Amino acid sequence: MSVPSVDDEVAPGVPACRGVDPELFFALGQGGGExxxxxxxxxxxxxxxxxxxCLRAAVLQEEEYGIWGGLTPEERRRLHEQSRALLALGENAAxxxxxLLLSGGTLHGRQRPAAVLVLLARGWSERDVADALGIEYASLRAARDTARLVLWYCRVVGRRLPSWADARPEWSGAGRIGGRGSGGTLGIGRAEDADVGRSGRPA
Structure with missing residues (x-):
């Protein structure tokens, strides 16, 4: 198993996992449960x-196991899929x-986070965006949060963002991992819904 390292990264500070049993970060249960x-x-x-x-090193080296940068393998996989869906529209998203809005067409779940960001960037209120897209306010907030997390992921791993996604840099802050309660869950939903070393010397 490859062991990502942040030795070559410009990342000042002491890793929080230094001195922690490396096995803790590979304690995923059956099926990746938490x-x-x-x-x-x-x-x-x-x-x-x-x-x-830490997350960037794991993604670039395609690490399949363990928790890196606070993300499980399943969360990294979902963010990868969601980032592809969000960026697929490119500069043509607007x-x-x-x-779609003019024709009354259907907005696919994978397009929803990008659509939410485009409309918010235009200065629309969240309520207006929810009404325009025909979704519940709770779904709007879920799509918005997913999009912000995906933007953070894209910036961390070095993916180029289209101008509409790059217009509001404050959107790409992941904040505290575990923002939904003390359990540390990121709340990364399914793409269709919302839409470094650990070898004796933790890195």
Whole structure:
């Protein structure tokens, strides 16, 4: 198994996992469920000064196992899929969205986060966006939060963002990992819905 390292990253600070048993970060249960040890590992990552460098190294080296940068393998996979869906429209997102709104067409779940960001960037209120897209306010907020998390992921791993997504840099802050309660869950939904070393010397 490859072991990502942040040694080559420009990431000042001492990793929060230094001195922590590396096995804690590979304690995923059957099916990737989040047990107490997984939540404990995420809490370690929560305020780590090298969290982003850790995640970037794991993504670039296609690490399939363990918690890196506070994300489980399943969360990394979902963010990868969601980032592809969000960026697929590229610079044409605004035009595609306008055509959908004018024609009364259906907005696919994978397009929803991008559509929400485009309309918010235009200065629309969240209530107006929800009405325009024909979705519940709770679904609007879920899509918005998913989009912000995906933008953060894209910036961390070095993906180029279209101008409409790059217009509001404050959107790409992941904030505290585990923002939905003390368990450390990121709340990364299915793409269709919302839409560094650990070898004796933790990095």
């Amino acid at each position: 047990g107490p040890r997984v939540r404990a590992a995420k809490r370690v990552c929560q305020d780590c000064p090298v969290r982003e460098a 035009r595609v969205l306008d055509e």
